[in-house]
Amino acid sequence: MVAIESIFGERIGSTIHELTGTITRINKRYATPKIKLSKGAEFALLFLRLYLIFLVILLGYKFWTIVHGGA
Amino acid sequence: MDFLSKFYFNYSRIIKTIKIYLLLAGPGLIVMIADNDAGGITTYAATGAKFGYNLIWFLVLLGPVAYFVQEMTVRLGAVTKHGHAEAIFSAFGSFWGWFSLLDLSIVNWLTMVTEFVGMTAALSIFGVSPIITVVIVIFVMLGIVMSGRYWTWEKITMAFCLVNLIYIPAAIIIHPSVSDILRAGIIPNFPGGFNGELFFFLMANIGTTIAPWMIFFQQSAVVDKQMKEKDIPWGKFDTFIGAIFTVIVAIFVIVVTGTLLYGMNIESAAQAAQVIMGVHPLVGTLVAIGLFDAGFLGAICIALTNSWAFGEVFGWAHSLNYKVKEAFWFYVYYFIGLITAGAVVLIPNAPLILITLFVQVVAVTLLPAALIFLIILLNSEEIMGKYKNTLFDNIANISIVVCIIIVSTLFGISTLFPNLFG
Numbered sequence: 109m110v111a112i113e114s115i116f117g118e119r120i121g122s123t124i125h126e127l128t129g130t131i132t133r134i135n136k137r138y139a140t141p142k143i144k145l146s147k148g149a150e151f152a153l154l155f156l157r158l159y160l161i162f163l164v165i166l167l168g169y170k171f172w173t174i175v176h177g178g179a
Numbered sequence: 180m181d182f183l184s185k186f187y188f189n190y191s192r193i194i195k196t197i198k199i200y201l202l203l204a205g206p207g208l209i210v211m212i213a214d215n216d217a218g219g220i221t222t223y224a225a226t227g228a229k230f231g232y233n234l235i236w237f238l239v240l241l242g243p244v245a246y247f248v249q250e251m252t253v254r255l256g257a258v259t260k261h262g263h264a265e266a267i268f269s270a271f272g273s274f275w276g277w278f279s280l281l282d283l284s285i286v287n288w289l290t291m292v293t294e295f296v297g298m299t300a301a302l303s304i305f306g307v308s309p310i311i312t313v314v315i316v317i318f319v320m321l322g323i324v325m326s327g328r329y330w331t332w333e334k335i336t337m338a339f340c341l342v343n344l345i346y347i348p349a350a351i352i353i354h355p356s357v358s359d360i361l362r363a364g365i366i367p368n369f370p371g372g373f374n375g376e377l378f379f380f381l382m383a384n385i386g387t388t389i390a391p392w393m394i395f396f397q398q399s400a401v402v403d404k405q406m407k408e409k410d411i412p413w414g415k416f417d418t419f420i421g422a423i424f425t426v427i428v429a430i431f432v433i434v435v436t437g438t439l440l441y442g443m444n445i446e447s448a449a450q451a452a453q454v455i456m457g458v459h460p461l462v463g464t465l466v467a468i469g470l471f472d473a474g475f476l477g478a479i480c481i482a483l484t485n486s487w488a489f490g491e492v493f494g495w496a497h498s499l500n501y502k503v504k505e506a507f508w509f510y511v512y513y514f515i516g517l518i519t520a521g522a523v524v525l526i527p528n529a530p531l532i533l534i535t536l537f538v539q540v541v542a543v544t545l546l547p548a549a550l551i552f553l554i555i556l557l558n559s560e561e562i563m564g565k566y567k568n569t570l571f572d573n574i575a576n577i578s579i580v581v582c583i584i585i586v587s588t589l590f591g592i593s594t595l596f597p598n599l600f601g
Contacts, residue, residue, distance in 0.1 A: 130493060135273045143270035143562065149555045153271075156551055159584075163544055163591075170595045 203413040204420070205333040206400035209480065210249060210393050211421025212340040215428045216477025217297025218290070218535070219387040220470050221448040223429045226380050227436030228445040230371075235364030235430050237381060241388040242426040244583070246419055247575050248389050248550065249397055251557050253414035254566045256401030263398040264488035267552050270562070275552070280492055282545040287392050287481045289538045291520035294481065296531050297474035299524050300449030301467045304456065313521040320479050320517055324510065329403050329499040336479065342472040344424070346431040349465035355438040364430075382590035389583055391545040392484045394553060399487035403498050411566065435466060448473075478517065486513040543591030547584040554580060 116124065145153070215223075226234055252263065259266055264283070268276030298316060299309040323335050369377055397418075406414055436451055439458055445451045448470045456463030483499075486509050490497020496506035503510050523529055554576055557568045568576065593599055 134268070134276075134492060138268040138273040138276055141270060141272040143555065143559055145555070146558070149558070152551045152555060153275075156548055159547060159588075160544065166592065166595065167540070 200413060200416065203404075203406070203410055204417045205337065205404060206397050206406075207249065207253065207414060207416075207418030208421040208424070209333070209336050209340060209400070209476075210397040211245060211418065211425040212343050212428070213396075213476040213480040214245065214388065214390070214393060214425050215343060215432075215473055216290075216387075217294050217448065217470060217474035218477075218538070219429070220432060220473045221297070221446075221451075222383045222387045223432035224436045224440075224448045224451040224466075225445045226384060227433035228440040228443045228451065229380065230377070231437040231441045232360045232364040232433065233368055233370040234380070234384070235360065235433055236367045237384060238426055238429045238433070241384065241429075242422045244385075244579050245388050245425060246422040247572075247579055248553070248583075249393060249418045249422070250415045251553050251568075251572075251576065252394055252398040253401055253406075253418060254411055254563065255553070255556055256398040257406045257408055257411050257414060258563055258566050260402055261398075262402055262487050262491040263395045263549070263553075265491035266398070266556055268492055270556055270559070271552060275548070276492065279545065279548060279552070280488055282541070282548075283391060283395060283488055284485055286538065286541045286545055287485050288516060288520055289534055289541060290390070290392065291478050291481050291516060292523045292531070293535050293538055294474040294478035295521050295524040296535070297448065298471050298478070300447065301452065301471035301474065304449065304452055304463075304467045310525055313525060316475065316478070317514075317517050317521055320475075320482070321514060323479065324483070324499060324513060325503055327500065327502040332499045333400075333404070336476070339472055339476050339479075340424075343428055343469065343476065345465050345469040345472070346428055346435060349462045349469070350431040350434040350438075352462055352465075353435065353438050353459060355434050360434060364433075379590075379593055382586050382593065385583065385586045386539060386542070386590050389546065389550075391542055391549050392481050394549050395488055396480050396484040399484065399491070403487070403500070408566065432469075435462065478520070482513050482516045482520075485516050486510070539594045540591045543587050546587050547580075550580045550583060 115121070143149075223238075255266060256262070261269065264276070264280050267279045295313060295316075299312045302312045303309065324332055326332060371377065401414060435455070436445065439455050439462070440451060443454070445454075448466070452463050452467040452470060454463075455466055487497055489495070489512055490506070490509045493508070495508040497509045498506060501509070523534070524531070554568070554573075556562055557576070558573070560567055
């Protein structure tokens with residue numbers, strides 16, 4: 109496996125290592141959601157996921173129409 | 180004698196109350212007035228030019244909408260002592276946390292670009308080149324935050340908020356007919372019938388009323404100001420006063436453009452200022468100064484929102500009460516945000532209109548999430564204790580949030596597909 113330092117140099121490589129380490133620590137610290145979700149809250153979060161999927165599909169469709177010379 | 184002593188007692192009580200308010204005022208007032216940013220002023224200017232005074236009633240309705248959403252951030256910040264980004268990470272886990280943080284930074288950066296567009300366009304009316312505007316603005320914005328005291332930043336920013344009221348004298352100077360304003364503006368009506376164009380304008384006005392950065396900004400500002408639970412009533416009052424000011428400014432912008440530019444299609448507030456300059460140079464000058472100030476306020480608040488949010492999550496020192504040496508990354512992030520957004524405006528032929536439209540689309544992906552998280556957090560007894568939402572709060576807030584989600588989604592879709600609503 110190629111070390112990051114050999115691609116970006118010592119200084120940038122160590123910065124990238126530090127950053128990934130910080131992100132890993134953040135992910136560990138917040139791994140478990142601390143709030144107790146009611147049924148309503150669970151439904152709201154499910155709605156949010158579906159809503160975001162819908163938006164991604166919409167943006168994808170817009171991109172497709174632009175690529176194919178549409179509006 | 181009795182009258183005099185009563186008068187003196189009441190007088191000192193009022194003075195004391197005003198002093199306490201001035202001490203605790205800030206986050207609510209600033210966020211609400213900064214809500215009338217360059218994009219907001221453009222929307223109001225275009226609305227007034229297109230529909231005259233006819234949609235003033237609609238803006239009055241948006242005041243309570245902004246208040247109800249923003250007062251929740253006061254309670255959440257004062258009780259948890261955490262900003263909104265950290266609150267989302269902590270309550271909902273890292274997936275929703277990263278989603279919110281990254282989406283926020285994209286939306287905010289794009290919005291900052293639009294603020295610089297507004298500022299450079301406003302000062303170019305006076306012959307100031309964009310590069311000079313960008314450089315001076317960035318230096319001033321750096322100077323304001325580097326005092327090492329939240330209090331200093333807040334009071335300087337509040338002085339800039341006062342400049343936002345410049346649209347009031349601008350409207351008074353042109354002597355609009357008050358009876359016309361009351362007749363056309365107070366009674367709800369849909370000028371020309373409810374059509375696609377009117378619907379687009381209504382959606383745009385709602386879109387400018389609540390933006391994702393406002394939620395994150397006010398909560399972080401409440402925390403940085405070190406407001407406690409006992410300060411919540413004052414924080415809510417501050418937000419209430421701010422909501423009144425935001426509506427007043429919006430109405431006066433509409434009065435100016437509704438009087439001088441009625442029937443015109445205006446694409447930006449800078450264009451409005453330029454046209455007004457030909458009709459009434461003094462009012463045109465005031466409109467341009469107001470636009471510059473709006474962009475300035477927007478940019479400074481949004482850049483801080485990003486720094487606070489990243490500082491909270493990454494564990495950097497993240498307070499305006501720290502000196503640069505003590506909160507290095509907090510200030511670096513603030514500076515990088517401003518300088519990159521300002522630089523985009525200076526790129527020849529940069530797709531600025533596309534960026535302006537893209538802001539609306541990306542904001543639609545974050546706003547519903549931020550609002551839903553806000554409602555869930557405010558309903559958690561373990562987090563909020565006795566400050567959780569009451570039944571009345573929930574009825575008001577959930578209705579508002581559902582309406583905002585529907586309308587902002589339709590606004591985003593209509594930006595993507597302009598011919599969809601006719």
